[in-house]
Amino acid sequence: MSTSKQPNLTIESINVGHGDCTLISWDNGSTNCPWHCLIDSGDGAETHVESILNTLEDLNVRKIDLAIVSHFDSDHIKGFNKICDNIKISQYWSPYTPAFKKYLWLFGDRGKLALERANHLEQKLAKKNVEMLSPLDGYVTSPIDNLRISVFSPSSKFYERLLAGDRVKDLFETYPTPIGTILNDNVEYVSENYVNPMVLGFSNRRDGEVIKRNLTQEEQELNNTRLEKFSINKLAVQEKQELGPEFFGNHILNDTSLVIKFEVWTGTRWFSLLFPGDLENWDYVMCRHQSSLYSDYYKVSHHGGRVYVNRKEAADAVIQAIRPTVAAINANGKHNLPRMSVREALVRWSSSTFCSLNRGCEKFQLDGSLPYETKCCKEMYSCQTRQGNFRVKVTGQEMKTNVQACQRVYTPNRLPVIQFEQHIVQKSEVLTSLNEREIEKHTFFTAKQLQMFHQERVKASWTGRSNLITVSEIQAKLVEGKRFLTENQIHQIYKYGYMNNKFWAKETKEYGSLNSWKQAYMLPKKEDLNQIRELVLKNEMLFVPVDELVSGLTSLIQKVERDNICSYLEKKTMFPRELIGEYIWPLLTKDIIKNYKIIYFHSEFSRSLNWLVMVRKGEKNYNELMEGEVKKFFKRKAPFDGYNSTEEFGKYMNGADNVKILSIINGEGKTFRELGSLFERMVYEKHRIEYYHSVIELN
Secondary structure: OOOOOOOEEEEEEOOOOOOOOEEEEEEOOOOOOOEEEEEOOOOOOHHHHHHHHHHHHHOOOOEEOEEEOOOOOHHHHOOHHHHOOOOEEOEEEOOOOHHHHOOOOOOOHHHHHHHHHHHHHHHHHHHOOOEEEEEOOOOEEOOOOOEEEEEEEOOHHHHHHHHHOOOHHHHHHOOOOOHHHHHHOOOOOOOOOOOOHHHHHHHHHEOOOEEEOOHHHHHHHHHOOOOOOOOOOHHHHHHHHOOOHHHOOHHHHHOOOOEEEEEEEOOOOEEEEEEOOOOOEOHHHHHHHHHHOOOOEEEOHHHHOOOEEOOEEOHHHHHHHHOOOEEEEOOOOHHHOOEHHHHHHHHHOOOEEEEOEEOOOOOOOOOOOOOOOOOEHHHHOOOEEOOOOEEEEEEOOEEEEOOOOOEOOOOOOOOOOOOOOOOOOOOOOOOOOOOHHHHHHHHHHHHHHHHHHHHHHHHOOOOOOOOOEEHHHHHHHHHHOOOOOOHHHHHHHHHHHHHOOOOEEEEOOOOOOOOOEEEEEOOOOHHHHHHHHHHHHOOOEEEEEEOOOOOOHHHHHHOEOOHHHHHHHHHHHOOOHHHHHHHHHHHHHHHHHHHEEEEEEEEOOOOOOEEEEEEEOOOOOHHHHHHHHHHHHHOOOOOOOOHHHHHHHHHHHOOOOOOOEEOOOOOOOOOHHHHOHHHHHHHHOOOOOOOOEEEEEOO
């Protein structure tokens, strides 16, 4: 059902003292009931659980669609044991418990209690038939329209290494956890040499980048696995951590926190949220996902505690990669958290910081430097515990909070106003190469050049491919204008222009690449969008393949194969087909749903392709339209017979001047012949339309 409701995102950071608990509620504007996700649940204290349940009741949350435990520390998991008794949970995500239960004998008291709690919660959820998953790096899902969830950590190799017992001693006795070594781990653990019941079970239950949990099988595998105990210098590790013996091994739990990015389409742009649990060592995440870490909202890792890159404290490097507009810290001074170094890094990188504490005073240095007398900012500013929750509401282009920030920033956070420090991180770029004023000036110049490229193509007397504009093409224009910038600086301009809606840019996904914004193009103006909309909507029928039938018309239309439609529109408008497919097509979705009757069918003779037929409302049904096109085709004088006729008919339907657009996947062995019986029956049976398909009308 199509509605005119405005999309609405609410992020409720529930005050549970020193602990995490965040409720995400996403109303995409087209469903009757918002989608709810609860990330962590605090320490289980009666007052904190009561606060969580009261919040759910106040917000009219009757069901949690997705419950996530970032890791098994008590201040993240303990509340779920009581919450699941009071409210239904549909799906549960957590780290893969068996990888840690194998080393229960080695953990300190805190880790042992954490794993016992995790085991108890999982048993309770299993009895309630809750689907339980352990997602891995690379897992991406879209549980509801205009919401995308991506997992950046932990890696499957880390679990395999723990389950196989390979070099595990190094992981436990080294602080911070040497998680970066996983990047170079080429061992095939599921092999003749390494297979054990736990590794094999992990592999068998793995479905792509997610593990489907089965507690009975996991327990059997653990019981059938030989546990090899080893000696370890616990005292040395404790001294490095500056924590007591009960915390031994806790860094392993922290560094296998689920690192999750949420992205929602607000109607005007994608709004992103990053939740890294208590991740301390960012080596792996920074190397694998640095270009994707940028987020509008950031739940600060480890309650504002120390973070590392390449085994060195690196608060600035991590915050600079994320560059959040809003940063939320859940801490109350316990364990000297939040740390001053983290708070000041957020200040330096222009993030508005919100904390579960309220400052009691202000301190200033007469020489203009930042005050930095103690490790913990609670002590520095005499902070007191704040009552109530911290809430962010996002609608359209507005973001509103219900409390005042500890540190407010009113300027865009894409680049800091002042560069205080430059940090070099292994496997990283020089963090800032242009200041804000410079990059804005060059972005304006680049946007003008992109417009000129497009105008030149529109005026040309011939038509060909309209490719995206590369860095080298822009660099030539910059040199022409006496602007001498490096390739890396132009990457930065492309990214900045894209983030600020000055033009469209494409990020190239290359492993280990940090400068990956290599192509750009001007954004279509209102009149351009209207022209494209008319070119599409004037068609009586659109006929496009789609991989599979998914829930929600918006999601389904976004999944269709549209290369030929984009190619057709490219020839008519000279906008590149990549821009049309990735930027303009989503803008046409509502118009298509409004103006077309959408029918899904699957050919029994072409199992690799499913099809959508979109027939303009008020027109004839698709049988009559196809029959009419076949009759027109037969009036042509061009000779045809057998298979050639189906190819010729496909070309006719996809002709540059034809108002019917037939989109066919070409190449890779997929040709017009894959339509099988559809056109064969039309040609050989004198235009009779006999479909051998299962047909579903979707609206």
